[in-house]
Amino acid sequence: MAAQQRVPLIAGNWKMNKDHLEAVTLVQQVAWQLGDADHDPERVEVAVFPPFTDLRSVQTLVSGDRLDLAYGAQDLSPESSGAFTGDVSGQFLARLGCRYVIVGHSERRTIHGEDDALVARKVAAAVEHGVIPVLCVGEGLDVRQAGRHVEHTLAQLDAALADLTVEHISQIVVAYEPVWAIGTGEVASAADAQQMCAALRQRIEELTNAETADTVRLLYGGSVKSSSAPELLAQQDVDGALVGGASLDADEFVRIVQFDTAV
Numbered sequence: 430m431a432a433q434q435r436v437p438l439i440a441g442n443w444k445m446n447k448d449h450l451e452a453v454t455l456v457q458q459v460a461w462q463l464g465d466a467d468h469d470p471e472r473v474e475v476a477v478f479p480p481f482t483d484l485r486s487v488q489t490l491v492s493g494d495r496l497d498l499a500y501g502a503q504d505l506s507p508e509s510s511g512a513f514t515g516d517v518s519g520q521f522l523a524r525l526g527c528r529y530v531i532v533g534h535s536e537r538r539t540i541h542g543e544d545d546a547l548v549a550r551k552v553a554a555a556v557e558h559g560v561i562p563v564l565c566v567g568e569g570l571d572v573r574q575a576g577r578h579v580e581h582t583l584a585q586l587d588a589a590l591a592d593l594t595v596e597h598i599s600q601i602v603v604a605y606e607p608v609w610a611i612g613t614g615e616v617a618s619a620a621d622a623q624q625m626c627a628a629l630r631q632r633i634e635e636l637t638n639a640e641t642a643d644t645v646r647l648l649y650g651g652s653v654k655s656s657s658a659p660e661l662l663a664q665q666d667v668d669g670a671l672v673g674g675a676s677l678d679a680d681e682f683v684r685i686v687q688f689d690t691a692v
């Protein structure tokens with residue numbers, strides 16, 4: 430299957446920004462802009478990842494106004510329910526209509542000490558509850574400078590997918606987010622993004638089969654802007670973007686969604 434047959438996914442990770450009132454405004458602005466741009470959801474899928482406290486408001490808007498907008502959470506518990514103060518179950522996310530959940534973002538790995546084993550349990554929990562994990566992998570600057578970025582990123586992938594069946598792997602999304610490019614304004618080159626996404630797809634093929642590897646969407650994340658999106662997304666193995674800062678501005682986010690119409 431050629432890359433064009435994988436519907437690209439443009440995903441906005443709001444991180445810890447926008448309270449539930451601000452979320453309503455931003456979702457409406459994104460929806461209006463998509464409408465003005467004659468957005469075709471079969472051409473590009475759009476998803477937003479607000480903080481947990483916004484999800485109910487976003488669900489109400491999306492379902493009430495039948496918006497062509499998917500949404501998801503930024504994290505989940507590896508457990509389904511019980512005495513886990515402060516955690517949020519994938520079951521609850523599924524009930525709120527979350528299609529996706531981000532797992533293993535570098536900010537979780539670094540700030541909250543999440544290791545590969547915990548990330549693997551979270552990926553499995555998401556799949557179990559029918560929420561698609563957007564698994565984040567990627568190297569830090571030291572690893573890239575040492576030339577071990579591919580090896581490092583593939584090891585993160587291996588660990589996260591270790592306990593999944595082929596059928597489960599076929600349902601996930603993987604985001605390559607080099608840590609040195611996140612929030613720094615320093616975007617990876619299109620060639621770097623393509624090299625890593627091709628390596629990730631190759632490894633997924635080794636873990637599953639060619640058909641599954643052709644189906645899985647691979648995103649790039651790290652300082653994506655409307656100016657860099659067209660070239661990044663033109664790469665054969667880059668099937669979308671996980672956008673941080675630029676997703677907080679509806680105009681800029683929708684310009685990224687229109688990456689293939691840019692002149």
Ligand SMILES: O=C(CO)COP(=O)(O)O
Nearest residue numbers: 442611612651652673674
């Ligand atoms: O971490 C990111 C998305 O998950 C990328 O963030 P920025 O786009 O702000 O660099």
